[in-house]
Amino acid sequence: MGLDALLEAFLAVLNGGSFLYLMTGVILGLTFGVIPGLGGTTALALLIPVTYTLDPLNAMYLAGGVMGATSFGGSISAILLNTPGTAPNAATTFDGYPLARQGKAGLAIGAAATASALGGLIGLFTLLLFIPVAREVVLSFGSSEFFLLTVLGLAAIAVSVKGKLLRGLIAACIGLLIAFTGANQFTGDTRFTGGIDYLWDGIPLVPALTGLFAISQMIELALKGGSVAEDGGRGEAVKMKITGVGSGILSVFQHWTVLLRGSIIGTVIGAVPGLGGTVAAFLSYSSTAQTAKDRDTFGTGNIKGVIAPEAANNAKDGGSLIPTVAFGIPGSAETAIFLAILVLHGMEPGPTILLQHEREVYGLIVALTVSAVTASIIGLLLSRVLVLITRIDVNIVVPVVVLLSLTGVYVLEGRMADVLLAVAMGILGYLMIRFDYPRLTLVIAFVLGETAERSFHQIRLISDGEVFGYMLGRPISVVLIVAIVITFLLPTMRSAMARRAGA
Amino acid sequence: MKKLIATGVAAAALAAAPAWADFPADNPITFVIPYSPGGGFDTIVRQFAPAMGEAMGATVVPENISGAGGTRGAQSVFRADPDGYTIGIFNIPGFTVNEVLGRDQGFDLSEVSWIANLAIARYAVAVPADSEINSVEELCAGDDPVKFSDTGATSTASVTTRIAMSIIGCDIIDVTGYSGSNDAMIAVISGEVDATIKPISSLARYLDGSGSGDLKLILTLSSDELVEGVATAADIGYPELANFTLARVIGGPPGMPAELVTVLEDGLRAAGESEAVTSWAAGAGVDLEFMGAADTTAMMNELSTFYQQYADIVAVEQ
Structure with missing residues (x-):
């Protein structure tokens, strides 16, 4: 199997018609990625009805093109506008935007493009290596491992917010409160819904993130006036030239350990259903920032702070296909839509998906591979034009972005309440920017909260109440427990050592 | 003019007829x-x-x-x-x-x-294919409650599981919270839980012959035999279990x-x-x-x- 099928899929994609679908997907993905609030999930959800009339393989090319391209597209807006184009690019703003303001947007975009493409390739290569053992991998990740991974993510929050620990924790608590809204999976009761039917299913992710990241930033920009490249009304335009793209590309190879670490974190987190790209990029960023020698320069324009999240962000697509090839279950919102497309074409994804639908699965893998590379090339070619966005008056940028992102929120489910939620979250996000509370911390807690609660309940029932003993009996759980302890102790140990050195 | 009158007459005739007479001609x-x-x-x-x-x-x-x-x-x-x-x-x-x-x-x-x-x-009870358990009676024979897997507590499968097992008189814990019915079935394969009750068409992907062969059925909630060699609700003396359907x-x-x-x-x-x-x-x-x-x-x-x-x-x- 494997190689022949892969080669065949590669040759098939070169066929004119198929290639057209793939490239359409890439262009759509880049566009949806660049526009804040419109992400891969929205693009794919809108495409589902369109694929109904397509040949399943062409549907895969279209979907793969979109999936592979959105996250790089999103990094462009993260770097140039300080607004993540898609939620997983949130971590890229930390160092990408400062770089852009220093006139090094080219360096940042070059690095983001290269890290995205290579991260994507590493993720897919890992997937191919893991296909023969995908079953065992999925079976060895149970409720206990899911729970510990969410704790690891929450622990990373606690140590990632330098100097504003309390603010970070407050934001995380709000995130958990939001996550727990809606029907309780265990009792069927509803929580924090205030009698509103809309909240039965919980706070939906896409509108909430659009509000927190895109709308809030637009409020901030609108109130500041001028243009993005201008410093808050003072009128001095920072020169955002796209120069140094070459050294940006090169920087990824210089920091190949950062790339590799990001890709591995991305692949692993991608393989765990329900965690997703935002968590992967954040964990990659925070672990790189925590262990780097020059960690004090993170947040002020360290190129490693761009490479780490972007590598993880794209590698997660490969990882999220591990549960898909093993059992036909989705590892991410995007793979869920990929499976939905199969169902719509009368196929029935299950544990035999690779045997029965080999062509479609390998078609998707090839599409993702080609997409990850071409999206970066197209992005680099267009970057000189895109940077002009930062020179446009915010009075034009803001209404256009707000309109597009709120439209995106509306079309996803066709619910006006989603739009209102996005606006409410936008105001919350703006207040957080204004009073210096970290938004990403809230989002990570929001994303992790549901899985954390759910898997904890499951272990409690499965282990007959002996939660800790049960975890200790599982090797991967033990590794994760060690990782959590290290995450907590590292900053303490470091400051203790610094004190000793100082004394 | 004649045409116009004809149209008018036709329209009048239509107006006199009930509103659904021409259904579904005009609208999608x-x-x-x-x-x-x-x-x-x-x-x-x-x-x-x-x-x-x-x-x-x-x-x-x-x-x-x-x-x-x-x-x-x-x-x-x-x-x-x-x-x-x-x-x-x-x-x-x-x-x-x-x-x-x-x-x-x-x-x-x-x-x-x-x-x-x-x-x-229709629903069936599934256990791992390599399990020594071959009937619901054996499944429920132990001292500890039997663990089942489901998505949400209000899902039809979870409701079915709890009611059906209480009719049989089997003490169970229904572990809910799995992301989908596939995940719930995988929990049986990985050994997190003992068994699961799911629609037969979903279980088919994990059965020998029609799927991966990880699971086997020990009971179908039906009055007639649906899967060869698998006992039905009627066989074990609880015909009312056939009421559970999707x-x-x-x-x-x-x-x-x-x-x-x-x-x-x-x-x-x-x-x-x-x-x-x-x-x-x-x-x-x-x-x-x-x-x-x-x-x-x-x-x-x-x-x-x-x-x-x-x-x-x-x-x-x-």
Whole structure:
């Protein structure tokens, strides 16, 4: 199997018609990625009805093109506008935007493009290596491992917010409160819904993130006036030239350990259903920032702070296909839509998906591979034009972005309440920017909260109440427990050592 | 001029006839799916819609109105005009169970104009294929409660599991919270739980012959033998367990004229017999089982009475 099928899929994609679908997907993905609030999930959800009339393989090319391209597209807006184009690019703003303001947007975009493409390739290569053992991998990740991974993510929050620990924790608590809204999976009761039917299913992710990241930033920009490249009304335009793209590309190879670490974190987190790209990029960023020698320069324009999240962000697509090839279950919102497309074409994804639908699965893998590379090339070619966005008056940028992102929120489910939620979250996000509370911390807690609660309940029932003993009996759980302890102790140990050195 | 008069006469004749006489000539029919695209409810509607449109000489447009556990879409059907241009698929017995629990869903199932039932899935009890357990009796013989896996506590499978096992008198813990029915079945394979009750068409992917061979069935919740060599509910002396099914029921707003219901029922019946739908069903493992409006209404009433008996089990306490 494997190689022949892969080669065949590669040759098939070169066929004119198929290639057209793939490239359409890439262009759509880049566009949806660049526009804040419109992400891969929205693009794919809108495409589902369109694929109904397509040949399943062409549907895969279209979907793969979109999936592979959105996250790089999103990094462009993260770097140039300080607004993540898609939620997983949130971590890229930390160092990408400062770089852009220093006139090094080219360096940042070059690095983001290269890290995205290579991260994507590493993720897919890992997937191919893991296909023969995908079953065992999925079976060895149970409720206990899911729970510990969410704790690891929450622990990373606690140590990632330098100097504003309390603010970070407050934001995380709000995130958990939001996550727990809606029907309780265990009792069927509803929580924090205030009698509103809309909240039965919980706070939906896409509108909430659009509000927190895109709308809030637009409020901030609108109130500041001028243009993005201008410093808050003072009128001095920072020169955002796209120069140094070459050294940006090169920087990824210089920091190949950062790339590799990001890709591995991305692949692993991608393989765990329900965690997703935002968590992967954040964990990659925070672990790189925590262990780097020059960690004090993170947040002020360290190129490693761009490479780490972007590598993880794209590698997660490969990882999220591990549960898909093993059992036909989705590892991410995007793979869920990929499976939905199969169902719509009368196929029935299950544990035999690779045997029965080999062509479609390998078609998707090839599409993702080609997409990850071409999206970066197209992005680099267009970057000189895109940077002009930062020179446009915010009075034009803001209404256009707000309109597009709120439209995106509306079309996803066709619910006006989603739009209102996005606006409410936008105001919350703006207040957080204004009073210096970290938004990403809230989002990570929001994303992790549901899985954390759910898997904890499951272990409690499965282990007959002996939660800790049960975890200790599982090797991967033990590794994760060690990782959590290290995450907590590292900053303490470091400051203790610094004190000793100082004394 | 003559022509004009003729048209006028024709129009007058039409106006005198009941409003549904020319149904569904002028407008497209909206077929509401109360969940997002890509799921089981969405798929069956999208398969039936074109064939139904063809049979009726109309356009049938599937529309996903998701949210609030499917109640939002159902509400929109319930509140529409009963003119035949809005129909929807209902989550049965999911909505029935909600009613038994006394939840206000914004609609009343007993008032819905039931049109047809398209398919019925039946449940089975599955354990790992290499397990030494071969019957429910053996499964429940231990001292500890038997662990089952499910998605949510209000899911039909979870409700089925808890009621069915309490009828048998088997002490269980239903571990809920799995992301989908696939994940719940994988929990049995990985050994997190002991067994699971799921529709046979879903379990087929994990059985020997039809799928990966990770699971085996030890009981089907049916009166007739559905899988060779697997005991039925009737065999083990609990024939009432055959009441647990997963239906694909179509309904319209309350007070829909019987003539309209018949037109729609015929359209759905023709769609169900069409080549496109039958070949899809065979490939996707869907058991088409057409029931007309009268039978569907009777089934809905029976289900309501059936679940009402077990109201206290349906409500979860943990």
